């Protein structure tokens with residue numbers, strides 16, 4: 001499909017836009033990804049809180065195109081582990097992505113299938129380049145929404161299954177009021 005130029009607005013504080021479709025992930029959609037699953041289940045019984053939203057353009061996934069939108073991770077913790085996105089590799093593993101932080105504070109936690117990992121601080125005005133082969137997950141360490149704007153090649157695809165099965169090698173938890181990166185005891 002040939003497209004015409006267009007523009008849309010995103011709120012810098014909330015990441016919201018009227019033009020994009022929004023998908024929400026609740027704690028019940030990802031409880032097994034947290035270190036303390038019992039705690040997650042206990043929380044869900046009281047209230048199945050929303051962990052994050054992301055907005056999407058409804059384009060076909062073709063290599064000529066780019067997809068962009070916002071990711072909004074809400075503040076919160078399961079035990080001492082911060083709220084985060086599920087995280088994913090791209091189905092076309094070699095394809096990269098850029099995230100630009102609009103507001104909030106957090107980390108982009110990344111790892112490769114070979115075992116390299118990086119945690120890059122996200123704060124307003126900071127752009128993170130996620131090269132091909134690096135799984136990526138954003139983690140909110142602050143007390144307001146962590147809002148990032150992302151762009152990637154439209155045919156990259158999302159592989160959530162690998163992270164769901166194996167977990168991430170590293171986790172970010174709060175210790176003595178500060179974020180600390182630890183080994184994931186559940187990593188396979």
Ligand SMILES: [Fe+2]
Pocket residue numbers: 088089090097136152
């Ligand atoms: Fe991605």
